[in-house]
Amino acid sequence: MQNQPSNIDLHVHTTASDGELTPVQLVAKAADSGVSVLAVTDHDSVSALSDAGRACAELGVSLISGVEVSSRWNNMDIHVVGLGLNAGDQRFLDRLQSQMNRRSERAQVMGQKLAKLGYPGLMEQAAMKAPQGIPARPHFAEALVEAGACKDRKQAFQRYLAQSKPAYVKTDWPEISEAVRWIREAGGIAVLAHPGRYKLTRTKLERLIKAFAESGGQALEVSVSTHGPEMVQQLADLALKYDLYASQGSDYHGPSMRWVQLGKMPALPSTCRPVLDLLEQRAR
């Protein structure tokens, strides 16, 4: 079950978070790649959606409003994608603002930790690359590479930025159940993002999915560009067991990560109920 081209991609990033392409560039690339249904899902931000919406209308791509909310579960950072939400919902926008405040504080502390490790001024470097001057970890990774501290961004995560590494800062993200509630209260569908990327044992993965379902979560990202065939099958089985819809997305961040391509991911197993069905049902 290799990655294959699909016309549906429900997880991608732009320069409104840690992606490399502007919303307009991203949508043009989606249209070029044969993607006709696209959800833009920036980390804790919906600010790409208006530009993306205009570009999609011009190019005949159907845009689903999206977001990827940072949350905590069991002392780990877990991401919850929201699909089809009302991006103008003021209470939701206030909640995203609280996330950006957490990001801003976290970035300050990360900058201080990196300074102590011998790399002063990285906060400022990273901030120049970031939307609203609030850097995410990939912006710090880029700054570390430019400072000659690491050969590439992957190494920057492995040495400094990943959980339990010296520049990692634990962030007081909302609990996963709260992230689900925020998305649902804004009229969205809550989707557990890339469950195969949290490096969990089978037992823990199932516990996460059970907790997510019990919190009102509605779908799992079964088909993700970085999920291998066994993971896809395991997640398809768990989606069935916990009565969850299945989503598919590349988690595309831009051309420099050559192993992730827009619109490419494993096919959804036939036992899955596609989350698009749920989106369409609600639209009727």
Ligand code: AMP
């Ligand atoms: P943040 O939201 O600031 O915590 O940054 C998380 C983002 O960093 C993820 O969405 C990925 O884009 C990127 N990321 C996380 N872990 C790694 C890793 N090990 N290597 C490269 N990029 C990573």
Ligand code: MN
């Ligand atoms: Mn990211």
Ligand code: MN
């Ligand atoms: Mn994510």
Ligand code: MN
């Ligand atoms: Mn993502």
